[in-house]
Amino acid sequence: MLLDLRHIYKTYGDGELSVPVLFDVSLQMEKGEYVAIMGPSGSGKSTLMNIIGLLDVQTSGDYFLDGQDMAGKNDNELSEIRNRTIGFVFQNFNLMPRETAIENVALPMMYAGIPRKERLERAAAALEKVGLGERKSFFPTQLSGGQKQRVAIARAMVMHPPLLLADEPTGALDSASGKQVMELFGGLNQEGTTVLMITHEQEVADFAQRQMVIRDGRLHEKGGASA
Amino acid sequence: MGENIRISLRGIWSHKMRSFLTMLGIIIGIAAIIAIVSTIKGTNEQIKQNLVGSGTNTVTVMLTKDGMPVSENGGDTGGATVPELAEDDRNSLLSIQGAENAAFYHSRTYVDNVYYLNNSLEGDTIYGIDQNYLDAAGLQLKEGRGFGKVDLTDSRRVCLVNDAVADSAFGGDDPVGKVIDIQGEPFTVIGVVTSSSAYEPVINSETDYYMYMSSGTSTGAIYIPDQMWPVIFQYDEPQNVLLKADNTDDMTSVGKQAVDILDAAIASDSSGSLSYASQDLSQTASQLQQLTSSSNVMLIGIASISLLVGGIGVMNIMLVSVTERTREIGLKKALGAKKRAIRAQFLTEAALLSMIGGGLGVVVGIIMAQLIAFVAKIPVAISIPSIFISVLFSMAVGIIFGLMPSIKAANLNPIDALRYE
Numbered sequence: 001m002l003l004d005l006r007h008i009y010k011t012y013g014d015g016e017l018s019v020p021v022l023f024d025v026s027l028q029m030e031k032g033e034y035v036a037i038m039g040p041s042g043s044g045k046s047t048l049m050n051i052i053g054l055l056d057v058q059t060s061g062d063y064f065l066d067g068q069d070m071a072g073k074n075d076n077e078l079s080e081i082r083n084r085t086i087g088f089v090f091q092n093f094n095l096m097p098r099e100t101a102i103e104n105v106a107l108p109m110m111y112a113g114i115p116r117k118e119r120l121e122r123a124a125a126a127l128e129k130v131g132l133g134e135r136k137s138f139f140p141t142q143l144s145g146g147q148k149q150r151v152a153i154a155r156a157m158v159m160h161p162p163l164l165l166a167d168e169p170t171g172a173l174d175s176a177s178g179k180q181v182m183e184l185f186g187g188l189n190q191e192g193t194t195v196l197m198i199t200h201e202q203e204v205a206d207f208a209q210r211q212m213v214i215r216d217g218r219l220h221e222k223g224g225a226s227a
Numbered sequence: 228m229g230e231n232i233r234i235s236l237r238g239i240w241s242h243k244m245r246s247f248l249t250m251l252g253i254i255i256g257i258a259a260i261i262a263i264v265s266t267i268k269g270t271n272e273q274i275k276q277n278l279v280g281s282g283t284n285t286v287t288v289m290l291t292k293d294g295m296p297v298s299e300n301g302g303d304t305g306g307a308t309v310p311e312l313a314e315d316d317r318n319s320l321l322s323i324q325g326a327e328n329a330a331f332y333h334s335r336t337y338v339d340n341v342y343y344l345n346n347s348l349e350g351d352t353i354y355g356i357d358q359n360y361l362d363a364a365g366l367q368l369k370e371g372r373g374f375g376k377v378d379l380t381d382s383r384r385v386c387l388v389n390d391a392v393a394d395s396a397f398g399g400d401d402p403v404g405k406v407i408d409i410q411g412e413p414f415t416v417i418g419v420v421t422s423s424s425a426y427e428p429v430i431n432s433e434t435d436y437y438m439y440m441s442s443g444t445s446t447g448a449i450y451i452p453d454q455m456w457p458v459i460f461q462y463d464e465p466q467n468v469l470l471k472a473d474n475t476d477d478m479t480s481v482g483k484q485a486v487d488i489l490d491a492a493i494a495s496d497s498s499g500s501l502s503y504a505s506q507d508l509s510q511t512a513s514q515l516q517q518l519t520s521s522s523n524v525m526l527i528g529i530a531s532i533s534l535l536v537g538g539i540g541v542m543n544i545m546l547v548s549v550t551e552r553t554r555e556i557g558l559k560k561a562l563g564a565k566k567r568a569i570r571a572q573f574l575t576e577a578a579l580l581s582m583i584g585g586g587l588g589v590v591v592g593i594i595m596a597q598l599i600a601f602v603a604k605i606p607v608a609i610s611i612p613s614i615f616i617s618v619l620f621s622m623a624v625g626i627i628f629g630l631m632p633s634i635k636a637a638n639l640n641p642i643d644a645l646r647y648e
């Protein structure tokens with residue numbers, strides 16, 4: 001089992017101003033699974049994704065990633081786990097604006113201590129793979145939305161992490177670009193990457209093997225809840 | 228590291244104006260320090276050139292009691308007998324490595340009973356000299372003749388005068404053949420001596436030094452055979468020693484060795500309160516140099532405050548930079564950057580920012596030093612160590628003042644940073 005979340009609660013703030021967001025969320029994913037999470041705006045999808053991505057911490061509950069308890073890990077340990085285990089794809093791309101495509105893709109390898117020469121070779125290969133071999137030294141401002149997202153996917157996968165987390169990866173794209181992104185995700189999943197994706201669009205969610213829904217902070221299997 | 232430098236340089240370059248303004252404090256501070264240190268060095272160089280480079284290389288050794296030359300304190304030896312200097316002593320002085328000549332002499336400043344006709348020569352110095360003195364002192368005969376053996380052995384009443392006396396006391400007449408009255412005794416002037424450079428000015432302060440430099444003239448001097456000394460002056464003054472060194476660098480060591488030799492001779496004489504002391508112009512020069520340096524310590528202090536202000540400017544801009552790049556920091560942490568990597572990135576940027584400022588400051592400082600040297604007519608003496616120290620110092624300023632912003636950046640929570648608008 002790659003992901004094992006048990007009874008996760010998340011409340012923002014404390015005292016009178018506290019905002020409870022996640023209630024007793026449990027989620028298990030096997031290696032190689034492809035899961036889509038849907039749900040209305042403000043239901044807590046991103047909150048859950050950030051906890052799984054080790055960017056945020058749950059208020060209570062247990063989280064095991066690849067069999068390891070994530071409780072009590074310090075900032076540096078979490079950075080290292082993110083670097084090796086998790087690839088992120090964001091709705092707004094989050095590319096470094098002053099870096100070229102290839103430098104953006106090479107960035108995670110720098111934090112892994114890989115020598116620059118190898119970084120650039122691997123980053124170039126990753127860009128080839130997402131069909132941007134000709135755009136290596138373009139700056140983000142010189143790329144279309146779909147191209148930016150493909151650079152982001154190349155960056156997320158360049159360390160070959162077992163888990164890919166995508167928070168509305170097609171949210172800012174037209175349907176053609178969105179389809180390209182979905183094809184890339186499908187390919188990565190075929191190669192064994194576990195994919196967890198948040199989306200608003202049913203057509204996008206349909207690419208996943210398993211669909212889930214968050215409503216009022218509670219997570220349900222899609223089929224199970226509606227049946 | 229290389230990556231951090233590359234990223235930092237691009238960051239600095241992408242905000243050219245802001246980076247330059249931030250560096251300005253550092254530039255001004257470093258430029259001021261370089262200019263001040265170089266100007267001090269140039270002034271010292273000039274002092275050395277003027278005083279020591281004049282070429283006479285003479286060292287005076289005087290008998291002192293409690294630090295005061297006995298010949299200048301009215302002959303007070305505290306009851307001890309005044310040691311006699313003899314040919315043996317001269318031979319041992321000449322055996323000192325680097326000593327070229329040695330002479331014994333008496334001297335007295337501000338003697339009042341000296342007249343040419345009714346013209347008082349008060350204020351001139353009277354020297355009682357031996358046959359080696361003119362050479363050791365670097366004096367040359369300009370007119371007439373010097374002392375012959377007979378003048379000395381027969382205690383003839385003859386004298387030499389220097390330029391200053393020749394020019395001022397004889398109303399334009401040729402001094403040779405004229406008679407000067409010293410303490411009631413008539414002395415015939417037989418020659419005029421001159422020195423290629425001013426010899427042994429009395430310099431106790433910077434003001435004296437500048438007066439001496441601007442006047443360019445030496446005080447009046449009258450030379451009589453040393454054998455005549457006891458005849459015209461009553462009390463038993465000690466003889467002083469004038470040594471001529473091979474070269475400027477040997478002056479101080481020749482003087483020290485001479486003191487040792489002469490002290491050893493009087494040690495057997497017991498008493499203990501008397502000792503010899505040497506004085507040469509390289510010592511005077513180094514005392515003067517300390518004087519100029521110490522008065523400029525304050526200026527360096529002021530320049531350092533400018534550097535401090537510059538450092539605070541760097542800190543301020545780095546804090547702005549951390550805020551501006553909050554999302555970027557969050558992203559980097561999400562991609563696996565550890566605290567150390569974030570810290571290193573901002574520290575590198577702060578250090579580079581102030582190092583570039585320091586480098587520009589060095590350039591500006593060198594230009595300023597050249598200008599000052601040109602205007603003040605002192606030699607250009609750029610202090611190389613001060614350049615290295617300045618650049619290292621500005622780097623240290625950057626690291627110290629960059630520390631707080633970089634720690635702030637490294638401690639950002641990834642999700643808060645990523646969500647930052």
Ligand SMILES: Nc1ncnc2c1ncn2[C@@H]1O[C@H](COP(=O)(O)OP(=O)(O)OP(=O)(O)O)[C@@H](O)[C@H]1O
Nearest residue numbers: 012013019021039040041042043044045046047048
């Ligand atoms: N830092 C925060 N402090 C307080 N409340 C927060 C914070 N972040 C999120 N929330 C609240 O938590 C709830 C869930 O937010 P979240 O971003 O997880 O929603 P979402 O499901 O991703 O919505 P969307 O589809 O619009 O992206 C929202 O009501 C939001 O107001």
Ligand SMILES: [Mg+2]
Nearest residue numbers: 045046047167
């Ligand atoms: Mg969201």
